[in-house]
Amino acid sequence: AQAQCLESRLRARAQEARSAIQEMGGYTFQRLELIDAAPVAASIAAATGRDEHAVVRDIRFPRIDGPQTPEVRAFNDMVAQQPQFRLQDATNEIVDYTIAFAGPDIISVRFTYSTDQLQAATPSSTLRAVNVMMKERRALAENDVFAPDSGWQRFLTQRAVREISRQFSDYPDFPPERDVFETATKPHLWVIGERGLTLLFPPLSFGGSHVDGATEVLIPWAELRPYLNPNAPAPIGAGA
Structure with missing residues (x-):
């Protein structure tokens, strides 16, 4: 059994190694990994009652390989991740x-x-999402996607409320519109895709509890057409 377990872990690691480099959109992305571990102090292990002997940090983020143009350097800087805790924080x-x-x-x-x-x-x-406007070397802003004064905030909120209430149909009068508005209108919680705009709702961001976890709402570009900035770059508005 131990040999089988080791073999499956090695297979999984080999699969991960094969996916460490992605060719996408004319770029070559390499996965960077910051992995380390430290033993758990005996006093902490005893206090928690958990059978854990080490704390682990496994932090991954992409990096564009190839010529390091100003645009590529800006992307690499914006997506780089660092540990938020020290190993001694257990x-x-x-x-x-x-x-x-x-x-x-x-x-x-x-x-x-x-x-x-x-x-x-x-x-x-x-x-969270990191959306990089490559030519401008900056983070995506709301006006890059939506036309000002188009009423997009209200549409996103109502569309998300409708979808989340369907997902959590056992909850009466859920979710609270104010909580959904606060989350749905933040560009760092938008994922830009070919099919549409995905709104990310982390735990506790839409009126739920930790038990409810996270959710997301995909809105096709065709539904967003009346609200989009007509000069938005691809794929925003694709097929709309």
Whole structure:
């Protein structure tokens, strides 16, 4: 059984190694990993009652290989991740990512963050996106996507409320519109994709509890057409 377990772990690691380099949108992305571990102090292990002998940090983020143009350097700087805890804080920390879209104008990366503090009651997690306007070497802003004064904030909020209430149909009068508005209108919680705009709702960001976890709402570009900036770069508005 131990040999089988080791073999499966080696297979998984080999698969990860094969996916460490991605060719996408004319770019070559390499996965960078900051991985380290430290033993848990006996006093902390005893206090928590958990059978854990080490804390682990596994932090991953993409880096564009090839010529380091100003645009590429800006992207690499904006997506780089660092540990938020020291190893002596006895907190497992995992950061992973997915490249949602890569093109000459925009690269959209979705990050998931998980932390498990050994002395805390429950692990915690959150989500965010890093959307880089490559030619301008800056983060995506709301006016890059939507036309000012088009009423896009109200539309996003109502559309998200409708979808989240469907997902959590057992909850009466849920979710609170004010909480959804606060989250749905933040560009660092938008994932730009070919099909549409995905709104990320981390735990506790839409009126739910930790038990409800995170959720997301995908709105096709066709539905967003009346609100979009007509000069928005691809893929914003694709097929709309």
